[in-house]
Amino acid sequence: MKDEVQSPEERSAGLKGMGCSRKRVEDVRFTQGKGNYVDDIKLDGMLTGDFVRSPYAHARIKSIDTEAALAVPGVLAVLTAKDLEPLGLHWMPTLAGDKQMVLADGKVLFQGQEVAYVVATDRYAAADGVAAVEVDYEDLPVVTDPFKAMDPDAPVLREDLAGQTEGAHGPRRHHNHIFTWEQGDRAATEAVLAEADVVAEEMVYYHRTHPMPLETCGCVASMDKVTGKLTLWGTFQAPHAVRTVASLISGIAEHNIRVISPDIGGGFGNKVGVYPGYVCSIVASIVTGKPVKWVESRMDNLMSTAFARDYWMQGKIAATKEGKITGLWCHTTADHGGFDACADPTKFPAGFMNICTGSYDIPVAYLAVDGVYTNKAPGGVAYRCSFRVTEAAYFIERMIEVLAIKLNMDAAELRRINFIRKDQFPYQSALGWEYDSGDYHTAWEKALNAVGYDALRREQAARLEAFKRGETRKLIGIGLTHFTEIVGAGPVKNCDILGLGMFDSCEIRIHPTGSAIARLGTISQGQGHATTFAQIIASEIGIPADDITLEEGDTDTAPYGLGTYGSRSTPVAGAATAMAARKIRAKAQMIAAYLLEVHDDDVEFDVDRFVVKGAPERFKTMKEIAFASYNQAIPGVEPGLEAVSYYDPPNMTYPFGAYICVMEIDVDTGEHEVRSFYALDDCGTRINPMIIEGQVHGGATEGYAIAMGQEIAYDDMGNHKTATLMDFFVPTAWETPHYTTDFTVTPSPHHPIGAKGVGESPNVGSVPCFSNAVHDAFRPFGLVQSHMPHDHWRIWKIAEDLGLHG
Amino acid sequence: MIPAGFEYHRPADLASAVGILRAHGDEARVVAGGHSLIPMMKLRMAELGHLIDLQAIGELKGIEIDEGRVTLGAMTTQHELIAHEGLARAIPLLREAALQIADPQVRYMGTVGGNVANGDPGNDMPGLMQCLDARFELYGAEGTRQVAAREFYEAAYFTARADDEILTRILLPIPPAGTGYAYAKQKRKIGDYATAAAAVLIGEGLSSVAMTNLSDTPVWSEEAGTALAGGDIEGCVEAMLAAIDPQEDMRGPIAFKRHVAAVILRRAIDSALSRRA
């Protein structure tokens, strides 16, 4: 009855569908401390596991004495590689085609490596047990520099690979070499470089850092000896893939494994990998017959689970004197640590680093990446970015600045004359991608106007003069970035992880009363899936988002999917959601037509109902249709109203953005202040603007941390120097800049609702933006390149080296 | 990140606390706010059999302001110190410094006694106390004695306090009215220890300068104070640079620290001069 007086706009608003800044339904429990995280799981008789870790970065293990540990009250078992070997579990395959020790097998390759696993009745006993295990090490020469690792006489790190000249990604040319990955046209690029008017060359280092989820990694393994069923709760960004991998390496049939990702307190790539803690906990549960919990401490997390970046990118960029880019060359030395445990699609050992031509129309390009072993922790995950996209974005956005210096040009103008034009999309890049859609010039102009770019440059110039006159010790830096991402991996034809195609899925069931449950193959770690995916369904089939439950993460109930990372949930699972919803809508149309006694084609969808064409007073609401699907015998139509879709994306999506940062820099102390940060994001169709804004704030804050101080540092002995939050920089509210967000909308032409994904854009775009601001402040004094992180002393060092301290 | 097992004691008076300390020798340690000691225990860098909690000892609490003198009970938290209006009027430098220590959560727990007794060169209060010419009162089996803050610090984590003594009170002369003051600190973020910090007082017959985290003890330099009293700012900075001995860490190399020390000191002096009546 109320329906009849509501306009279609009012009915649409009531759905809280796409475009609505619907409040996050998850936050009711999160803000009340009612979340259910792995460490909240408590089972009867549950034991705790904890690791003995190596204090050495490279050492031979002469002996492990567990006697004293076993005598500690509450300690039940101490596992070492010897115990795992008969099960074939002392090593495990990595996602990158290498293998990794689960527990140190004869030697250790990085500080913090897992050496033994102590199982005890509680955390306290486990910690005492860990302290009581005696390990006799013989230290070996350490290599922490990936260039020195490739010296002919460098120490051999991976003795297990002796004589193996062929790796998972082609030939290995040195005992510490993992792979070489080449893309593009080397000869053509070198020819262009040889003849170019101008070539700018620079080494751009993107330092090693680490994702910083509030919740560390952990799991609870519970083997039920009666049913033979293993249940594994864990902080998994890809629960279904974990189930398959667990089955393959343990030999337990896949239907007897149930993997559950409960609430996850942030992932950022850190929770994609498979870690020794999971394997040891499963083994311990099988051995003891009891549930076993393992949860990392913050130090464990920073020292041993997956790091990010650590790319040395040697670049050459060629251009005409007018600034038109004619070619790009990049050789990257990638420091992978002791094992190659990068999380990338199988065919992409350097991820999507070949997006490094960025937003620019570059006719020829060449990229080579050499992966190298060192005595550092393994990993190489995409920290809030699609596989190595942030490295690529940082590289090209620095190279553009370096070229602008060489050409003595304004960097905003240089970008403008090289952007891929709107009419060039879909655009084939020189390194092999097909960019789906973009309108870079519009975004760029909007951004420059929004910040008052020309006035900023005048202010900067005036400040510089004042500085030279000795009236101030602060410089202004203006950081520019235009980034293009590649997300939504990906088409099964070229994207898989361990042979599993990177499709994703959604299953929707409409209940008789017209509410619904949807299950997806992804898993939220704070992104708000329960909020946004319900909005897609609401708009597609006209059921209020508030009436839709969303579930992810339980492999016994959810459809198979590859999980959440690389901004793939909206591009892939979001598409599956829309497609499943459309299947339901198609069936609803048949039911509506039957109920209205007209032909299927004579009804049309109208927000939350089907109406007879030309007779809008005759309609059936989705609620009515849902009920009918359960109580009417409709000829030729099965009862019920549900659908599942497995979506194999035809292409990646290419979100982009224009970011501008204004920074004040104190040349004497190296301190900085971010005066303003403007972020324009184009993620195609916007599902929930409030969530987008939240994602941009969060990602930009991580980007700020990375650019301005956050790093994983080692000394020459391979000692980890940043294993606590005293030295590993995580900004508080105090340090966090204020952000101004903005947008343009260029839908993806191949995605059912035109959405591209946004969760990682701000990390990808903000890191070069902050870094460029620092560089820009010192450009008038001749600075070309200075490596991140730009913490106080490194900024001070720039000023010192430029003679600005008198 | 789990400490080894220990016995927990919670005596109600000083004499019992010292009794327990004596009974267990270097196996025992007092805990005040726990925000320096407990992290060390969790890292198992401090392993002790007996932890003596001072929270229940009423005589260690309280802030008193008399003619020309302030007395701080050792168990006064940094939060209480900041919140005390009379104290802020008497010695405004204390509040200015305490506000730059850690974050509110830490300051609700961390005590002024723990901060000065700890002996960590990163702590801000020791240098501050040296600048203010505080005296520390120590209570032990032999009774009570006082040690000047300027003579208390021997090396990192080594102080003039004997293992079985408890720091009970801090006695501070109130600087004459109109004394210029400033506490300047450079740090990487909220909750970080100083890259360099300077406490400065400039007044009638009283000029005093101390710096933090630039040596294995706080650095109070008489020469620097004398130069400052004579209006010689660069002489003051030079004397201080001669006295400090910073080490390289994640905050930066030695040259950087020395440079920043000078900059921060000059800024503190400027600010103190501008407040001088």
Ligand SMILES: Cc1cc2nc3c(=O)[nH]c(=O)nc-3n(C[C@H](O)[C@H](O)[C@H](O)COP(=O)(O)OP(=O)(O)OC[C@H]3O[C@@H](n4cnc5c(N)ncnc54)[C@H](O)[C@@H]3O)c2cc1C
């Ligand atoms: C995140 C973080 C950031 C911090 N940042 C700063 C900072 O910027 N600047 C700063 O100055 N401090 C900082 N601190 C340290 C903080 O101020 C501590 O609380 C303080 O240093 C010690 O006080 P406490 O009461 O916690 O002492 P506790 O940790 O309880 O004790 C410290 C030591 O002093 C001894 N002790 C304590 N009280 C007495 C007593 N009455 N007599 C004899 N011995 C005693 C203990 O035995 C122990 O050895 C930080 C701490 C944290 C956790």
